[in-house]
Amino acid sequence: MIAINGLRKRYGASEALRGVDLRVEAGEMVAYLGPNGAGKTTTIRILTGQTRPDAGTVLLGGVDLAARPVQAKSRCGVVSQHLNLDGDLSLRENLDVHARLFGMDAAARREGVARVLDYVEMGDKAEAIAKTLSGGQKRRAMIARALLHGPSILLLDEPTVGLDPAIRRRIWGLIKRIQGDGATILLTTHYIEEAEFLADRVVFLDQGAVVAEGTPAELTGRLGEWALDCPSNGEIVSEYFPSREAAATAAAALPGPVSVRRVNLEDAFLRMTGRNMAGKGPAAKGHGGGH
Amino acid sequence: MLRGTSAVFIREMYILRRRLPKLACSWAVSPLLYMVAFGYAMGDTLAGGRPYAEFLLPGLVAMSSMTQAWGIASDINIARFYWRIFEEFQAAPIHPAAYVTGEIAAGVVRALLASCLIMAIGLLFGVDINYLSPMLWLAAALNALVFASLAVALAMLVKSHADQAMLTSFVITPMAFLGGTFFPIEKLPGWAQPFMDLLPLTHAARAVRAAAFGQPPAAADYLVLLGLGSCGLVLAGLCVGRARD
Numbered sequence: 001m002i003a004i005n006g007l008r009k010r011y012g013a014s015e016a017l018r019g020v021d022l023r024v025e026a027g028e029m030v031a032y033l034g035p036n037g038a039g040k041t042t043t044i045r046i047l048t049g050q051t052r053p054d055a056g057t058v059l060l061g062g063v064d065l066a067a068r069p070v071q072a073k074s075r076c077g078v079v080s081q082h083l084n085l086d087g088d089l090s091l092r093e094n095l096d097v098h099a100r101l102f103g104m105d106a107a108a109r110r111e112g113v114a115r116v117l118d119y120v121e122m123g124d125k126a127e128a129i130a131k132t133l134s135g136g137q138k139r140r141a142m143i144a145r146a147l148l149h150g151p152s153i154l155l156l157d158e159p160t161v162g163l164d165p166a167i168r169r170r171i172w173g174l175i176k177r178i179q180g181d182g183a184t185i186l187l188t189t190h191y192i193e194e195a196e197f198l199a200d201r202v203v204f205l206d207q208g209a210v211v212a213e214g215t216p217a218e219l220t221g222r223l224g225e226w227a228l229d230c231p232s233n234g235e236i237v238s239e240y241f242p243s244r245e246a247a248a249t250a251a252a253a254l255p256g257p258v259s260v261r262r263v264n265l266e267d268a269f270l271r272m273t274g275r276n277m278a279g280k281g282p283a284a285k286g287h288g289g290g291h
Numbered sequence: 292m293l294r295g296t297s298a299v300f301i302r303e304m305y306i307l308r309r310r311l312p313k314l315a316c317s318w319a320v321s322p323l324l325y326m327v328a329f330g331y332a333m334g335d336t337l338a339g340g341r342p343y344a345e346f347l348l349p350g351l352v353a354m355s356s357m358t359q360a361w362g363i364a365s366d367i368n369i370a371r372f373y374w375r376i377f378e379e380f381q382a383a384p385i386h387p388a389a390y391v392t393g394e395i396a397a398g399v400v401r402a403l404l405a406s407c408l409i410m411a412i413g414l415l416f417g418v419d420i421n422y423l424s425p426m427l428w429l430a431a432a433l434n435a436l437v438f439a440s441l442a443v444a445l446a447m448l449v450k451s452h453a454d455q456a457m458l459t460s461f462v463i464t465p466m467a468f469l470g471g472t473f474f475p476i477e478k479l480p481g482w483a484q485p486f487m488d489l490l491p492l493t494h495a496a497r498a499v500r501a502a503a504f505g506q507p508p509a510a511a512d513y514l515v516l517l518g519l520g521s522c523g524l525v526l527a528g529l530c531v532g533r534a535r536d
Contacts, residue, residue, distance in 0.1 A: 048382040052535050074384035084375035086302065093305045100298035101383035 001026045002047070002153060002186055007056035009042050009208075016042040018208040020056070022186075026152075029175075029185040031199035033192075033265065035277050039208040040188035041081065044157040047186070048078050061152055074102060077146030081158035081188075083138045087131035091122065091141055094130055095148055102149035116144035120174060136167035143174060154178060156187045160194060172197055190277050192266045202265060206273045219268040227267055230258040238267060292392070295385025299393025306366070307401060318359065318405040322351045322412050329473065330416060338475060341504065345420055348413040349503040350472035352431055353496040355409050356402040357470075360435035361463055363398040364442035368455050371446070377534075387531040391443055391524065398439025399432055406431045420503040427502035433516035434495035440523025447530035471496035491519050 002024040009017040017039045024030045032040050045051035047058060049069055058065040061075040086094050092113060099109040117123045120140040125133065133141060139159065146154060156175065160168040168191075175198055179185055189195055195202050196216050203213040212219060224240035226247040231237075240263055241247040247260045270276050307314070325347065333343035371377040380390050410422050421427065449455050469476075470492030476484055487493050498512040 048378070050378060050381045050535055070384040070386070072384075073382060076382070078378075078382045080375065080378055082375045082378070084378055086306075086370070086376045086379075087374050088306050088309060089302070093302075097298055097302040097305070098379065098383075100301060101295060101380070101385055103294045103384075 001059070001061060001184060003057075003059040004043070004047075005057045007043065007046060007058070008054045009039075009046065009051065010054055016208050017046075017053070017056075020205070020208070020210055022203060022210065024184055024186050026184050027179075027182050028200050029179045029187060029198055031195035031202045032186060032188040032205060033190065033195050033202055033269065033277075034205035035190060035275065038205040040190075040205055041157060042208075043205075044078075044155055044186075044188055047155055048076070049073055074149070075151055076153045076155055077149070077151035079139075079142045079146045079154070079156045079159050081161055083135065083142070085130035085133070085138055085141055085145075088129070090127050090129055091117070091133070092126040094141070095145055098145045099148055104149060112148050112150075116148050119147065120144040136163055136170065139163060139167075139171055140174065143171070143178075147178065152184060154183045154185045156185060158188055158190070160189070160191065168194070192264055192277060196265055204269050204272060206269075206275070211272050212268070216265055219265060220263045223263050223267055223271055225263060226260060227263045228254075228258060228260050230254055231256065238270070240267065240271075292386050292389045295383070295389025296393040296396065298383075298385070299380065299390050300396045303363075303366070303394065303397030304400070307397070307404075314401075315404075315408060318355065318408050319412065322355065322409045325351060325473075326412060326416050330418075344413075344416060344418045345504075346475075346500070347473065348409065348416075348418045348420060349427070349500040350496050351409050352406045352427070352503075353434055353492060353499045354467050354470070354472045355405045356431040356435045357438045357492050357495065358463060358467065359405040360398040360402040360437075360439035361442045361459070363394055363401065363439055364446040364449075364455055364458075365452070367394060367443065367446035368449065368452055372452065381535065388528050391440070391527045391531050394443050395436065395439040395524070395527070398442060399435040402435030402439070403428070403431060421505050422503075424502040424505070426508045427499050430495055430498035430502060430508075430513065430516065433513060433520055434491065434499075436520035437491045437495075437516055437523055440520060440527045443527040444523065444530040447527075447534045466490050466492045471500075491516060 002022070004020055004022040007017050007020040020039070020043060032043065034040055042051060046053050047060070049065065060072040063072040063075065065072040086097070095113045095116065096109055099112055104112060117126055120143055122137065122140055122144065125137060130138065130141070159175065160171050163171065172194065187198060199216065201213060202216055202219055204211045224242045226241045226244045228239045228241065228247045228251050229236050239250060241250065244260065251258045251260055266277055326344065329347055330344035336343045338346035413420065414422070445458060446455070449458065469487060470490045471487065472492070476487040476493060479487060494512040494515045498508060501508055
């Protein structure tokens, strides 16, 4: 379980986190969603002990991170958004160092390294030097490393950023499998489809504050089921409808190219913040789909 | 703390093992050049009452233990800024002191290996000193402790590789030439000598040289190095702790 209360962090004049409260129950996967600069990585950096918060508390598996950092960190596996394998070491050596950092004895290291490499289907790459691996392989190796010491909590910071769609889907499959094995997962992402596909619950973060949370269906359902996108003054304006028929009827009445699609989390984020995941603010209108 | 220290140390040893052939070549180049250029050129010229090659070799050991221990700062910076592996250490359940001691131990090992290589060059050149004196190796290790701990501290403070290179140019290079490596500091003007005594390398060179010549060790040199090394350890611990923003 992850429990964050009143988390605040300021960098000079900029307030990165403004009293964030967040809870991830045991076995739950929560997507922490927001545009670049929303404060997602700052939150993860605090959870991993890389940054000190100005205020607030963090409990990891019930252990206070500030009071007992060693015990709290030992419950977590972290996949950074940076491909941070030790490039000069082989994959096995990378994992061995990690296992030693987490106090695993020689037998546990041997067994654990073989197990996680098998888990991410990279047993044949154990002796490969990390810098020679592809981006997708590095990411899978980082997931293997995060799982090596058997953490109950997994912190995934933009785990598929920079990967092509096919590799991204493979990583999603892996994350789903880890979730199925009972891990508590906090996933930061700015990929809407990633959050929709993976998360039990989504938390929207904007400008350092949580603006909404709920299941993907709860968040999108407030707008309606269907969206109509039409160009207006050089940008796309979206209108929301409770049914496909209503959206199609509205589309037929409009001149020029329009498209009808299902409402997604980006629509919900846009409606709540006035900005999309890229931090820009196109217009949106609702038609009886609830707000 | 021991598990963290050993993990950090073993990581460095994995890297060292992989790079050792190349590193050994690079460690040998400068001492070889110095031995050829100064050792042969100066011939039997006396320095400190000894043939110049005998005077030079312990100085090179002291200098090399300094530069190789200091060199871990570059590796730490590569780990921080390029591989971003420092994040892994920050997220691991280890105390900052474990990171510090692991890196420093790796720096000392690297410095002593480089010193061994210089000794081998000395043997090759037929330089007659006391190669196996324990006090010689203790002085080299203490000198490495001083500079490895400073390297860890400063690697946490610099913001780029360029900053690191600048520090080396302004601090380490002048010290290498002024700290009693190549000439007895007694040859310097009287007003300059007290300043040279402020340099850790001066004490290291003096201690290594005395041990190499079978002279009784000067406790003050060892105490200065031990004191500076202890201060460096504390400073490095503080800097690693503060590396969290």
